[in-house]
Amino acid sequence: MYGYLEGGIKVELSDVLGIREWRQNYQNNLENQFPKNVVVSVKLNIPGEVKNSQVLKKILLDGWMELKSQFEEQNEQLLFLRLILDRITGPEALAVLTGTIMEIKKQAINFEESFKLGRLFDVDVMSKDDKGYQLSRTQLGFEPRKCLVCNNNAKYCVKEQKHSIEEVQMAISSYIKKSEQREEIKFDLSQMAVSALLYEVVTTPKPGLVDPASSGSHQDMDVFTFIESAQALHPYFVAAQKIGNEFLGDNLSQMFNELRRVGVIAEKRMYLATNGINTHKGAIFSLGILVCATAYLQKNETFSRKELANTIIKMVRNLLEDDFQYLKQKPSEQLSAGEIQYLKYKKTGIRGEAVAGYPAVLKVGLPFLQKTTGSLNQRLVDTLMYIAANVSDSNLIKRAGTVEVVDEIKKWSKAYFKKGGSKTVAGINYLKELDQLFIQRNLSLGGSADLLILTVFLGKVEGII
Ligand SMILES: [Zn+2]
Structure with a gap:
């Protein structure tokens, strides 16, 4: 097993589906509760049966802290936060912020592009008020998300099932290792x-x-x-x-x-x-x-x-x-x-x-x-x-x-x-x-x-x- 998955527990498809439904409801409730604000869901893209571990928890937490400080720099306020680190289907965060959905969406993409492990993150932005979140990365002036294995458009690779789970896991593992090395060199x-x-x-x-x-x-x-x-x-x-x-x-x-x-x-x-x-x-x-x-x-x-x-x-x-x-x-x-x-x-x-x-x-x-x-x-x-x-x-x-x-x-x-x-x-x-x-x-x-x-x-x- 790859180091970043060490200590993790295998999940069943029913676990993943169950949590997906829970999240959908939770997000809907937040949208109703904060109709003038923006709901943000932060998750990691981890393929395979193991979706959580000590390493992944830390990555999500580091990423969330960075994203939060980026929001704060733009004077957007955090109105609500639920951090769930220990769930077997993967660590995640749900938050509600002030600001416009367009700005928050841009910052989220910017975070995925600029954070050291941003490519592992999946930041969804939604709001009851405004359907602008449906705008794609390209429509907002960003490049399409790149595949960790081959660097082509990730959407295409997922749709065509271009890579096996093992290939993607290996790519994630080396992506995390390279980032750790960069940190070491940085200091x-x-x-x-x-x-x-x-x-x-x-x-x-x-x-x-x-x-x-x-x-x-x-x-x-x-x-x-x-x-x-x-x-x-x-x-x-x-x-x-x-x-x-x-x-x-x-x-x-x-x-x-x-x-x-x-x-x-x-x-x-x-x-x-x-x-x-x-x-x-x-x-x-x-x-x-x-x-x-x-x-x-x-x-x-x-x-x-x-x-x-x-x-x-x-x-x-x-x-x-x-x-x-x-x-x-x-x-x-x-x-x-x-x-x-x-x-x-x-x-x-x-x-x-x-x-x-x-x-x-x-x-x-x-x-x-x-x-x-x-x-x-x-x-x-x-x-x-x-x-x-x-x-x-x-x-x-x-x-x-x-x-x-x-x-x-x-x-x-x-x-x-x-x-x-x-x-x-x-x-x-x-x-x-x-x-x-x-x-x-x-x-x-x-x-x-x-x-x-x-x-x-x-x-x-x-x-x-
Ligand atoms: Zn690919």
């Missing part, structure tokens, strides 16, 4: 973090940066180096998520200290995977913080951009003093790009970003990404060029050896968007020319690429991409 921040790293490296073309077509200004690495590096960092992001998930207490700098300890190991893993090349050092620091802070907030169900910024600010509040305090005593060959620039220009780079709660991501990259359209690659290329023009890229400044390059990148980005950006041939050609110029001058947008990674990660968390 797996470590997987989103690795995806963000990989999305960045395959985005093309990017001036001076590594992509599948070119190594840009980085002769010592290519797209494969980045794939190895991203894979090697997966355990780190799992650990970062766990730290955020499990941290108790208010002293968030303690949570950050825990993260930094695993960050040290992550750097070692990265260098091992890349034969000593720095591919993702910046991302280890910043993406680790984002994963950890997001997990911390999701656990408390308080995730928002504002809360994320606040949490990060609390996590890293001692960072600048801790990290920059002893810089002057540090031998110059041991200084990182960020540290040199702090000493030279008082630019605090990615540490300054972290201390301010990543405004370059939350106020620049992410709002821009949200507005972009087109293919994923087009959206990411545009977002990169927008970020590059609107933040100070410490990697670019280091390679150029002068802050004047900041004005140049603003000019280049402006010219790119003037040509129509990633959606025009002129825009893409311009980017390719820029890539050549970057290679000649040994420039790269490494800092902006790191910010793109962070933007992509949060875009995934928020479901923007």
